[in-house]
Amino acid sequence: MNKNLVLYISILIFGIxxxxxxxxxxxxxxxxxxxxxxxxTWNIQGGEMGYNTFGNILFxxxxxxxxxxxxxxxxxxxxxxxxxxxxxxxxxxxxQFFQGMAAGLxxxxxxxxxxxxxxxxxxxxxxxxxxxxCTLGLGVAAGEISGGIEIIGAGQGFTTPPFPNVxxxxxxxxxxxxxxxxxxxxxFITVRAIYSTRFKLILNAIRDNEDKAEAMGIQxxxxxxIGWMISAFFCGLAGGIMGGLVGYIDSTDVAxxxxxxxxxxxxxxxxxxxxxxxxxxIGATIFHVFKEGFWTFFLGWQYVAxxxxxxxxxxxxxxxxxxxxxxxxxxxxxxxxxxKDRKAQVELK
Amino acid sequence: MDFLVFQVPMLxxxxxxxxxxxxxxxxxxxxxxxxxxxxxxxxxxxxxxxVILGGYIAYFMYLYGIHPGWGVIVSxxxxxxxxxxxxxxxxxxxxxxxxxxxxxxxxxxxxxFMQLMNFAFGADVVLAxxxxxxxxxxxxSVTLPNSKIFSAVISIIFAIGLVIYMKRSKLGRAIRATAQxxxxxxxxxxxxxxxxxxTFGINAALCGVAxxxxxxxxxxxxxxxxxxxxxxxxxxxxxxxxNLPGVAVSGMGLGIFEEFADYILGTEFRIGSVFLLLVLIxxxxxxxxxxxxEYLK
Numbered sequence: 001m002n003k004n005l006v007l008y009i010s011i012l013i014f015g016i017x018x019x020x021x022x023x024x025x026x027x028x029x030x031x032x033x034x035x036x037x038x039x040x041t042w043n044i045q046g047g048e049m050g051y052n053t054f055g056n057i058l059f060x061x062x063x064x065x066x067x068x069x070x071x072x073x074x075x076x077x078x079x080x081x082x083x084x085x086x087x088x089x090x091x092x093x094x095x096q097f098f099q100g101m102a103a104g105l106x107x108x109x110x111x112x113x114x115x116x117x118x119x120x121x122x123x124x125x126x127x128x129x130x131x132x133x134c135t136l137g138l139g140v141a142a143g144e145i146s147g148g149i150e151i152i153g154a155g156q157g158f159t160t161p162p163f164p165n166v167x168x169x170x171x172x173x174x175x176x177x178x179x180x181x182x183x184x185x186x187x188f189i190t191v192r193a194i195y196s197t198r199f200k201l202i203l204n205a206i207r208d209n210e211d212k213a214e215a216m217g218i219q220x221x222x223x224x225x226i227g228w229m230i231s232a233f234f235c236g237l238a239g240g241i242m243g244g245l246v247g248y249i250d251s252t253d254v255a256x257x258x259x260x261x262x263x264x265x266x267x268x269x270x271x272x273x274x275x276x277x278x279x280x281x282i283g284a285t286i287f288h289v290f291k292e293g294f295w296t297f298f299l300g301w302q303y304v305a306x307x308x309x310x311x312x313x314x315x316x317x318x319x320x321x322x323x324x325x326x327x328x329x330x331x332x333x334x335x336x337x338x339x340k341d342r343k344a345q346v347e348l349k
Numbered sequence: 350m351d352f353l354v355f356q357v358p359m360l361x362x363x364x365x366x367x368x369x370x371x372x373x374x375x376x377x378x379x380x381x382x383x384x385x386x387x388x389x390x391x392x393x394x395x396x397x398x399x400v401i402l403g404g405y406i407a408y409f410m411y412l413y414g415i416h417p418g419w420g421v422i423v424s425x426x427x428x429x430x431x432x433x434x435x436x437x438x439x440x441x442x443x444x445x446x447x448x449x450x451x452x453x454x455x456x457x458x459x460x461x462f463m464q465l466m467n468f469a470f471g472a473d474v475v476l477a478x479x480x481x482x483x484x485x486x487x488x489x490s491v492t493l494p495n496s497k498i499f500s501a502v503i504s505i506i507f508a509i510g511l512v513i514y515m516k517r518s519k520l521g522r523a524i525r526a527t528a529q530x531x532x533x534x535x536x537x538x539x540x541x542x543x544x545x546x547x548t549f550g551i552n553a554a555l556c557g558v559a560x561x562x563x564x565x566x567x568x569x570x571x572x573x574x575x576x577x578x579x580x581x582x583x584x585x586x587x588x589x590x591x592n593l594p595g596v597a598v599s600g601m602g603l604g605i606f607e608e609f610a611d612y613i614l615g616t617e618f619r620i621g622s623v624f625l626l627l628v629l630i631x632x633x634x635x636x637x638x639x640x641x642x643e644y645l646k
Binding site for chain 2: 128307
């Protein structure tokens with residue numbers, strides 16, 4: 001425990017110092033924090049509960065639109081704002097901006113949670129691939145439908161309020177970095193707390209054999225919905241922050257971007273190893289570094305690289321990095337291994 | 350309900366006919382989906398992208414001066430080998446794995462294909478002009494392009510041909526045996542690996558035919574694949590695996606639904622309504638099944 005505490009504190013200190021050590025990478029670091037939040041919350045669903053979803057993008061996009069709409073709508077008429085597009089017809093004062101952002105983030109986190117609770121009963125009754133395809137459909141449908149709604153910008157997009165002119169040029173990057181870093185810490189603490197309770201064991205029981213879990217007297221539906229609501233909460237929060245960070249919301253390319261963010265979160269969790277606490281975090285970090293490195297070199301070919309990456313990871317690393325480590329060094333993961341037994345297994349292979 | 354489409358009877362007939370002819374095409378794609386799902390237990394997200402690729406083959410024939418109608422013969426032949434290639438490279442490694450693995454792997458293939466087509470053929474919306482003209486019905490108030498009739502007829506011919514092939518030929522029987530019980534088929538001397546490859550190839554060839562017909566009748570675009578996948582998935586789950594007449598009927602039903610959604614909600618919500626319908630169907634199915642699920646399997 002003591003060793004862990006040192007690790008956590010050093011990561012925390014590094015996280016706080018990071019924007020000052022690498023001032024040029026502030027936006028990248030903020031995106032990394034958001035990616036880790038998304039991968040970790042996907043893992044609650046896909047890793048611990050065994051419900052592989054493509055639909056968490058729904059909550060992410062919903063949070064993004066809600067946060068921006070609240071931030072604008074609290075002070076100015078929303079329809080006129082979107083109609084004027086990128087033109088600066090209305091300007092937020094700094095106080096208005098931060099108030100709006102705070103209220104927007106609360107709404108962005110709470111409303112998707114309620115939505116998840118409402119649709120949870122009907123959607124989570126589906127099993128396996130039906131669930132996967134259904135959530136894929138939900139994400140795409142949300143993108144297509146929001147692309148037709150006038151008040152949030154329809155096809156031309158929605159410009160989020162620009163950062164007010166306070167604290168110099170660096171302030172914007174630092175503000176969004178600390179916001180996303182705070183979201184990351186909040187997510188990590190919550191998820192870690194959840195994983196040490198009975199709730200996680202119930203989720204694992206659902207993953208391993210849902211019918212049996214039900215027969216043992218667990219109200220599986222209740223726990224599945226709660227699990228999904230926790231995911232939705234953090235996805236909405238992450239979406240709200242990301243909307244402010246990107247500064248522009250488009251229905252299918254930024255908010256409900258199933259082709260990018262929706263796949264990324266699945267991929268990151270699988271790359272790191274689903275069903276572990278650290279797997280998605282490591283996976284997201286590796287993925288982000290890889291992505292930023294290769295995206296710049298293979299400009300235009302990024303989706304080709306992404307497609308190949310998905311196929312390779314899924315076929316050759318379905319257990320992910322943590323799964324591979326676990327197989328190699330089971331002692332480190334607290335599994336007691338009989339040396340003889342292990343040798344016999346190696347010989348069998 | 351004061352929608353224009355219901356007030357003017359000619360518009361209703363127009364939408365019905367369009368939907369019917371469109372639905373036959375969907376049913377052809379869904380047939381391929383049902384085939385591979387039943388035999389290999391794989392849901393191929395790249396189905397729609399295979400369709401679009403087949404469409405581009407016909408479009409290129411059109412560009413080089415060959416009548417795109419011949420695409421329905423050339424495109425499946427090329428697509429058959431494309432399908433075999435995909436099988437050998439990727440699918441054979443995910444066949445006996447978890448279904449989600451296959452969904453994700455084919456999702457990767459779908460993204461790959463989308464982008465490669467975007468590079469190779471450009472991001473423009475294209476169509477191959479067949480020059481078949483149009484038929485006017487009911488005093489010129491209902492227009493029916495002949496290419497749509499052509500595509501429906503060709504789809505039906507291919508579907509019937511395939512059904513007969515599956516019933517009579519040796520490979521067809523091997524495929525059906527593998528679908529019923531892969532292990533037993535293996536014991537009885539069926540080379541299941543070959544059967545899987547052939548199944549995927551036939552599926553890709555069907556997609557090729559459908560794609561060629563779509564490039565003649567409608568338009569194609571590199572990013573239009575996913576809706577076709579979702580439509581065929583929806584048709585298969587409504588009809589049930591191995592229910593061929595059901596596939597045809599639900600395909601036509603979907604086509605008609607889409608045409609009416611287009612008129613009532615507006616074209617910008619057309620794709621959205623398809624995806625929403627998928628969610629609704631799955632939810633309906635879940636409630637229907639949950640009433641029956643009273644015992645443990």
